Amino acid sequence: MASITGVIPRPTSYAGIWGWMTTVDHKRIAVLYGVTAFIFMLIAGLEAGVIRMQLASADNDLVGPGRFNQMFTMHATTMVFMVLMPLSVSFFNFVIPLAIGARDVAFPRLNALSFWIFLFGGILMNVSFLVDQVPDAGWFSYANLTEKPFSVNRGLDYWAISLLVMGAASVAGGLNFIVTIINLRAPGMSMMRMPVFVWMTLITSILLVLAFPVITVGLIELTMDRNFGTHFFIPSEGGDPVLWQHLFWVFGHPEVYILILPAMGIVSEVLPTFSRKPLFGYPFIIFSGIVIGIMGWAVWSHHMFTVGLGPVANSVFTITTMLIAVPTGVKIFNWIFTLWRGSIEFTTSMMFALGFVALFIVGGLSGVSHAVSPSDFQQSDTYYIVAHLHYVLFGGSIFGIFAGIYYWWPKITGKMLNENLGRLNFWLMFIGMNLTFFPMHYLGLNGMPRRIYTYSAEFGWEHLNQLASIGYVVLFVSFLVFILNVLQTRNSRKVSHDPWDAPGLEWSIASPPPPYNFAELPQVDGLDQYWIMKERASAAGTPITEPEALVDESTIHMPSPSYWPIFTAVGVTLIGGGLLSHYALSFVGGAIAMMGVVGWSNEPPAAPSEHH
């Protein structure tokens, strides 16, 4: 091959830190995503802590308005783009190839590239703290608050450019999973035999690749307004700030489903497993997911009811928004009927899944209440909205993700998370979550606007705010319990390959799975394939007690590690970093990325081996 690939010899082993940096194994990339996102979650949690401390008493002056704006902006931006999305992607990475009976994703190196670009983009966003030019215009950064006269430091540039960088990672990841799911299913696994989590991943990935280009254009126009003298969103020069809102929410509403659909998928795996019966109405769940994915594009203006788009637009978007509650409701009924007459086992994972269903119903109902545009006029920009969005994103996404963590942890590590600590984790999180966010409904209806840094005692908001701040402390402790639980797994017992007697293909192989996943690609005969296999085996009098036997790794041709993904990711990030410092750096970054692409394309996906 070309000489450029020979500069540094191709990595061959997975040992040490170099092994992690050059890995293309989907299971290791999943771990990288998970750990990174969890660290970002702790950062975002501390930012939330500052918010709750500031609001704990009336007329508080712990932080000033400027710092407070930075805190809620970075909390939301971090949670949406650097915690919920990558935690979901972590599960995509770990579970999807295993659940569809594949050895890896379709493009292992592209997968590594996605992770590294995401990581560097996330770091770039947080570099804004080091230079103390922190984004402060909220996570949807409405123009013209984001324009130069109102935001003079470079905070919003950090925000826009880091999101552009991370957007590239999301699109690349989305492309990869679409191709993987459509094209790498094991023989016999038709679309309607795919586990629900796989389906939800497919829909999420399609939303990712279609929604991110829209925000990309918005961010480019914002960056050009701030740096190259255009007036896209400046009204005094003819520009229209509402265009930003349209671009943002055309992306932003599908983004909401990007955040919740993976959690719905996880819950649809967990509930049947611990109810000991198949998911009720599988095709209804799938088609509801598809309908949500399509209708998610037709509801964005419900974020803009109070902008003044007129009664026709508001009526239309009221109707579409109320319609999208139908497929969501269908799913909830399916989950409840899955529980109906099942032999329910209250594991931690199951409790988080049940918590998801309960809290998501609360968030869904408050959502319906501001789908009605006249009612939304009363609620817009109040704490009622904050309560709603935390019920669907914390009570929904985070609870779903924790259900997934407790469910797949034994598969990922081969060890069990402690169930007693797990229950403590669940109850603290459940109580803390409701204590923090339920009072916000009342605060909102009593007129407390969101994003104010302090309030006067005479409004009577103090007690409920104190309650919310106490709830934060409970949540904080619940996360400590989770970390403790993770740390103690080092001493916990090894588990069998199938501790839950689960239906998915991923449970048929060893825990943790060998690098090649399946020694032989499985032949799929129906939905819940591993239940089918186990049933057949016990009917034949030879119940399955062992995972698929391990084979000699060197007989299976796997993609080799590569340093080009991280190399290219450095280049891509430098392009963005240059826009924030010296344009020359962007050219250096462009050159590095170009070199990376050349090296990449000159390198075969798998190093030649004697077995080939």
Add this chain to the structure above:
Amino acid sequence: MAHAVEHEYTTTGLNHRKMLMWVFLGSDCLFFGSLIATYMVYRGQSLVGPYPIDIIDIPLTTVSTFVLLMSSFAMVQALSATQADNKKGLVTWLLFTAGLGMIFIGFQIYEFNAFKNEGLTLGGNLFGATFFTLTGFHGAHVTLGIIWLLAMAYIGGKGRLGPNTALDVELLGLYWHFVDIVWIVIFTLLYLIGGFDAGPVPIPSP
């Protein structure tokens, strides 16, 4: 590279990379769609000149559009030469495609420069901002395509392209035709329809 393609198992029988390219183009549609939407929303909203009718030169751009269209023809020839294992032909046609692309970019540079001299800038009015952003990003796509074409011509010159690796050329072709089609849309909307817009008269509301 050849062995990367042959032994792949896929559920649908379609090649992974081909599917990736199609989905990527779908994604890119939304990118250009949003840029075009911005242009259309701001049509006729510029407060000061120059306005499209003052500077848009339809005959000139018709020539460059024709050149870009012909490059798609050359691209088809390059792919068919690759599939027919015509080593010399494929390099010639790839270079020819790249050359036509470069002529198109040359027209664009000339046009940008002429517009700048007539006072159209990014910051001057909304027409300038939307025009340069949209056509600029299209030009960047064409430039990337040219680099890709030249790289493929180089690889072809070394004798490494043939029927077994025709997919490499096919993917480049998909990208190139897509960029070409986007230009047809831009030409229609910005030149043939929007090219006669004048002054800050608001578009009559429906």
